[in-house]
Amino acid sequence: MLKAVGIIAEYNPFHNGHRYQLQQARHLSGADVVIVVMSGNYVQRGEPALLDKWTRSAAAIENGADLVMELPLNTAVQPADRFARGGIYALAGLNCAAVAFGTEQPDLNYAQLGQQINDLPAEPAAFIDYSQTYATQLNAVYQERLHVRLDDPNVILALGYAAANASLMNPMTLVPVPRVAVGHDEPSAVGHFASASALRQMWTSDFASAYVPTSAWQLYQDAPVVRWEDLWPYLHYRLLTMTPVQLREIYQMTEGLEYRFIQQNRDAASFSDLLQRVKTKRFTYSRLSRVALYTLLACTNQEMNNTQGPLRVLGFSPIGQRYLKQIRSQEESTVITNVNAKNGADTAPYGLTIRADRVYTLVNGHSQNFGRAPFQYRKDE
Amino acid sequence: MLKAVGIIAEYNPFHNGHRYQLQQARHLSGADVVIVVMSGNYVQRGEPALLDKWTRSAAAIENGADLVMELPLNTAVQPADRFARGGIYALAGLNCAAVAFGTEQPDLNYAQLGQQINDLPAEPAAFIDYSQTYATQLNAVYQERLHVRLDDPNVILALGYAAANASLMNPMTLVPVPRVAVGHDEPSAVGHFASASALRQMWTSDFASAYVPTSAWQLYQDAPVVRWEDLWPYLHYRLLTMTPVQLREIYQMTEGLEYRFIQQNRDAASFSDLLQRVKTKRFTYSRLSRVALYTLLACTNQEMNNTQGPLRVLGFSPIGQRYLKQIRSQEESTVITNVNAKNGADTAPYGLTIRADRVYTLVNGHSQNFGRAPFQYRKDE
Numbered sequence: 001m002l003k004a005v006g007i008i009a010e011y012n013p014f015h016n017g018h019r020y021q022l023q024q025a026r027h028l029s030g031a032d033v034v035i036v037v038m039s040g041n042y043v044q045r046g047e048p049a050l051l052d053k054w055t056r057s058a059a060a061i062e063n064g065a066d067l068v069m070e071l072p073l074n075t076a077v078q079p080a081d082r083f084a085r086g087g088i089y090a091l092a093g094l095n096c097a098a099v100a101f102g103t104e105q106p107d108l109n110y111a112q113l114g115q116q117i118n119d120l121p122a123e124p125a126a127f128i129d130y131s132q133t134y135a136t137q138l139n140a141v142y143q144e145r146l147h148v149r150l151d152d153p154n155v156i157l158a159l160g161y162a163a164a165n166a167s168l169m170n171p172m173t174l175v176p177v178p179r180v181a182v183g184h185d186e187p188s189a190v191g192h193f194a195s196a197s198a199l200r201q202m203w204t205s206d207f208a209s210a211y212v213p214t215s216a217w218q219l220y221q222d223a224p225v226v227r228w229e230d231l232w233p234y235l236h237y238r239l240l241t242m243t244p245v246q247l248r249e250i251y252q253m254t255e256g257l258e259y260r261f262i263q264q265n266r267d268a269a270s271f272s273d274l275l276q277r278v279k280t281k282r283f284t285y286s287r288l289s290r291v292a293l294y295t296l297l298a299c300t301n302q303e304m305n306n307t308q309g310p311l312r313v314l315g316f317s318p319i320g321q322r323y324l325k326q327i328r329s330q331e332e333s334t335v336i337t338n339v340n341a342k343n344g345a346d347t348a349p350y351g352l353t354i355r356a357d358r359v360y361t362l363v364n365g366h367s368q369n370f371g372r373a374p375f376q377y378r379k380d381e
Numbered sequence: 382m383l384k385a386v387g388i389i390a391e392y393n394p395f396h397n398g399h400r401y402q403l404q405q406a407r408h409l410s411g412a413d414v415v416i417v418v419m420s421g422n423y424v425q426r427g428e429p430a431l432l433d434k435w436t437r438s439a440a441a442i443e444n445g446a447d448l449v450m451e452l453p454l455n456t457a458v459q460p461a462d463r464f465a466r467g468g469i470y471a472l473a474g475l476n477c478a479a480v481a482f483g484t485e486q487p488d489l490n491y492a493q494l495g496q497q498i499n500d501l502p503a504e505p506a507a508f509i510d511y512s513q514t515y516a517t518q519l520n521a522v523y524q525e526r527l528h529v530r531l532d533d534p535n536v537i538l539a540l541g542y543a544a545a546n547a548s549l550m551n552p553m554t555l556v557p558v559p560r561v562a563v564g565h566d567e568p569s570a571v572g573h574f575a576s577a578s579a580l581r582q583m584w585t586s587d588f589a590s591a592y593v594p595t596s597a598w599q600l601y602q603d604a605p606v607v608r609w610e611d612l613w614p615y616l617h618y619r620l621l622t623m624t625p626v627q628l629r630e631i632y633q634m635t636e637g638l639e640y641r642f643i644q645q646n647r648d649a650a651s652f653s654d655l656l657q658r659v660k661t662k663r664f665t666y667s668r669l670s671r672v673a674l675y676t677l678l679a680c681t682n683q684e685m686n687n688t689q690g691p692l693r694v695l696g697f698s699p700i701g702q703r704y705l706k707q708i709r710s711q712e713e714s715t716v717i718t719n720v721n722a723k724n725g726a727d728t729a730p731y732g733l734t735i736r737a738d739r740v741y742t743l744v745n746g747h748s749q750n751f752g753r754a755p756f757q758y759r760k761d762e
Contacts, residue, residue, distance in 0.1 A: 298622040
C-alpha cells in the first residue's frame with residue numbers, strides 16, 4: 001500500500017518555492033506519493049489563473065508532484081474557509097495519510113487549534129458589524145480567543161485546513177512546512193524565491209525565469225496569459241444587460257451589491273476601475289472580485305452551495321498512476337480522467353467547471369476539457 | 382391646424398430613394414408636415430443598424446422629414462405584422478391624417494385588403510405545418526384568399542399597415558407611393574438609386590456616395606459602423622454561459638430553439654456561422670437573427686409583449702417643432718424629448734431601449750440617450 005501526503009495549491013504560477021514545498025512535504029511526511037489538489041482555471045481570490053490548469057499541473061508534475069487533481073470551481077473559488085474545507089475533504093477522499101501546508105508559524109499546535117475553531121460559536125455577535133469586512137471580524141475573533149497572530153494569509157488557510165481536518169475526526173496528520181524567504185503576497189523576491197503575486201507582476205519580463213524551475217519555464221513559453229482585464233469586456237457587457245432581480249440569483253450577490261455593480265459598471269473603464277468604484281468598508285477586494293467572477297460565469301447559489309464535485313486528473317507520474325489504481329479499487333470513485341458526454345453534460349457536477357472553462361478559452365484559445373488527457377510524466381521512477 | 386402624413390421607416394441607411402419617398406409622400410398627401418417613425422439602433426430583421434439613430438434621423442431631417450420619432454425596441458424589432466402594427470399605432474397616436482408607404486403594387490385597394498385581412502381567422506390550420514416558416518404559410522394564405530402577389534416584402538408590409546389601420550377604424554388615409562427602380566432587397570443599383578441592403582454591402586467603398594444625398598454622406602463620414610459580427614463576441618459569450626431554462630425566458634425562444642442555439646454556439650466561429658448552423662426549414666434567417674438579438678439584449682417575453690412605449694424625438698425642422706407643440710396641447714403625450722432619471726430608469730417603458738443602446742455603444746462608442754438632444758434643422762422654412 002502506497003502512503004500519500006496531500007497539498008492544496010493554486011500554482012498561479014508554479015515557481016521554485018512550490019518545488020521546495022513539494023520536496024519538504026515528501027521528506028517531512030515520509031510519504032511515497034505527493035498528491036496536489038489544485039484550483040483549475042480560476043483561483044480563490046476571484047481571478048482567472050494566469051496560465052491554464054494544464055500548463056500549471058504539468059509544471060508541478062515535472063517538479064515533484066506525483067498526482068495533480070483539479071478542484072472543481074465550486075470549491076476552488078470560495079472564501080478562504082470554504083476553499084480550505086473543500087481542499088481537505090478532497091484530500092481525505094483520496095485517502096491521504098497526511099496533509100502538508102506552508103506556514104510562517106510552523107510551531108503552532110495546528111491539530112489543537114483546529115479543534116478549538118470547530119468549538120467556537122458559529123455566528124459570533126461581532127460579525128453583524130457592517131462597517132468591517134467579514135475577514136477582519138473573523139481574524140479579531142481568532143486572535144482574541146485562540147491567541148494566534150493572523151497577519152499572514154497562509155496561517156489563516158492553515159487554520160482552515162486544521163479545522164476541516166478536525167471536523168472529519170482527523171483522518172490526516174498535519175504537516176506544517178516552514179515557508180522560506182517571501183510571504184505569499186509580498187511583491188518581492190529573495191534569492192531564487194519570489195511569491196506568485198510578484199511573479200504575475202513581472203511576468204512579461206524575463207526576470208521571472210530566475211524564480212521558476214527550468215522545465216516549468218519551458219512549459220510557460222507556449223502558454224497564453226489570461227488576466228481579469230482580458231475578460232473585462234464580457235463582464236462589462238453582462239452587467240449592462242442584467243436586472244437587479246437577475247443579478248440577485250448570482251452567488252454572494254447580497255446586501256444590495258447588485259445595485260452597486262449595475263450602477264458603477266455603466267461608467268467603469270476597466271475591471272480595476274469597476275472594483276474601486278464598488279468597494280466599501282464592508283467588502284474586501286477579494287470578495288468583490290469573486291462576486292464579479294460569479295457574475296461573469298453566471299454561478300448561481302445552487303451551483304456554488306453544492307460543494308460536491310468530482311476531482312479531475314490533470315497529470316501524474318508513474319507512481320501517481322499506481323496510487324490512482326490503488327484508491328479506485330478501494331472505494332466509490334469521484335475521480336474522472338476524461339471528460340465525456342456523460343460526466344461533461346451541462347447538468348453534471350463537472351458542468352459548472354466546463355462552462356467556466358469555455359469562457360476562459362475565449363481568451364486562452366485552447367479547449368480545456370473535451371479531448372484533453374492527463375499529462376503523463378515519463379522519466380525514470 | 383397643421384396636417385401631417387406619416388412614414389414608417391428604418392433608413393438603414395438613408396439614401397436617395399428615401400429622399401424621393403419623402404417628397405412623394407408630401408406631394409401625394411397634400412400634408413403640411415412629414416413625420417417619420419423610425420427604428421432606433423436595431424432594425425426589424427434582427428440586426429444592429431449600420432449607423433446610429435442620431436446619424437440616420439439627422440440625414441432624414443436634412444432631406445425632407447419634418448419630425449423623426451424613434452420607435453421603441455419592442456415595436457421596432459418584431460415580426461413584420463407586429464412591426465407594421467406598432468408603426469401604425471404610433472402614427473395614429475401622433476394624429477397623422479395619412480400614412481404613406483412604398484410599394485411595387487400601388488394600384489391595389491389597400492383599405493379593402495386591410496379589412497379583409499382582419500376578417501381572416503386568427504390561426505389558419507395550415508400554420509401548424511412545422512416544415513415551413515410562418516412567413517411562407519402566411520403568404521400562402523394571403524395569396525389564396527386575397528388574390529395578391531406577395532413576392533415583395535414591401536407589399537407584405539403595406540398590407541400589414543392597411544390591416545392595422547383598419548383595426549383602428551381607419552384613422553389615416555392610405556397613400557401608396559410607387560417605388561422606383563430597385564426592390565428593397567435587391568443587391569443592385571440603378572441610376573441614382575440603390576437599395577439599403579445593397580448600400581450596406583458596398584459601404585466601405587466610395588461607390589456608395591452616388592446613391593446618398595450629399596448632406597447625408599457628409600454626416601456618414603463621422604459615423605462609426607456597427608454590424609452583427611462586431612457584436613458576435615458578446616453573443617457568443619452569453620450563449621456559453623446560459624442554461625436552456627434561462628434561455629427560454631428570452632422572447633420567441635421557442636420550439637427547442639434554446640437547445641439549438643446553445644449547442645451550435647459552442648463551435649460557431651462567427652455570427653453568420655451560428656445562424657447557418659441553427660437554421661432549419663421552420664425558421665427564416667430574419668426570425669433567427671431576431672431571436673439572437675433578443676438573447677444578446679436579454680429581451681424577455683414580458684418586455685417584448687408590452688408594445689406600449691414612448692416615442693422619442695430624434696430630430697425636427699421648424700415646422701416639425703410647431704407640429705409637436707400642436708399635438709402636445711391636444712392629448713396626453715407619450716412623446717419624450719430628453720431622457721432623464723425618471724423616464725430613463727431601468728423599469729421605465731423606455732428602459733429596454735436604453736439597455737439595448739448601451740450594448741450598441743460598446744461598438745459605436747457614443748452615448749445614445751442620456752445627454753443627447755434632438756437634431757434641429759435650421760435652414761429657412
